[in-house]
């Protein structure tokens with residue numbers, strides 16, 4: 673039986689911060705569950721302004737990450753919530769989980785990239801071990817977020833130019 677390699681776990685480490693790998697379980701249905709606990713020695717930052725904050729409490733979040741070989745990888749995260757001076761109580765900033773989805777940003781990005789390479793949607797969904805409808809939802813929501821981020825950037829450039837004209 674294959675277990676996620678040290679390399680896979682090493683790649684995970686910066687994404688999990690301020691949590692760290694705690695345990696790995698093989699669940700009978702064919703997926704891996706990696707539990708990551710808050711490491712109270714590491715500083716925490718607000719997920720809005722990225723400023724340092726103090727720990728308030730924790731929430732448990734489960735997120736689907738990139739497959740390992742033919743296994744689905746889920747990560748159960750003991751995510752610290754922090755008290756930010758400006759934004760109140762917020763999830764700590766980290767990279768394995770975003771507020772939009774139960775799929776990790778890396779997983780969504782991979783699906784997005786693969787979707788626009790030349791392959792049938794059905795076989796991609798099978799390879800990623802997700803229903804086709806879920807795959808379409810990921811692609812749609814990531815597309816609209818990318819477009820929103822793009823138009824925000826354009827808007828920013830425009831208002832800078834307006835400022836220069838005056």
Ligand SMILES: [Zn+2]
Nearest residue numbers: 718721756759
């Ligand atoms: Zn903040």
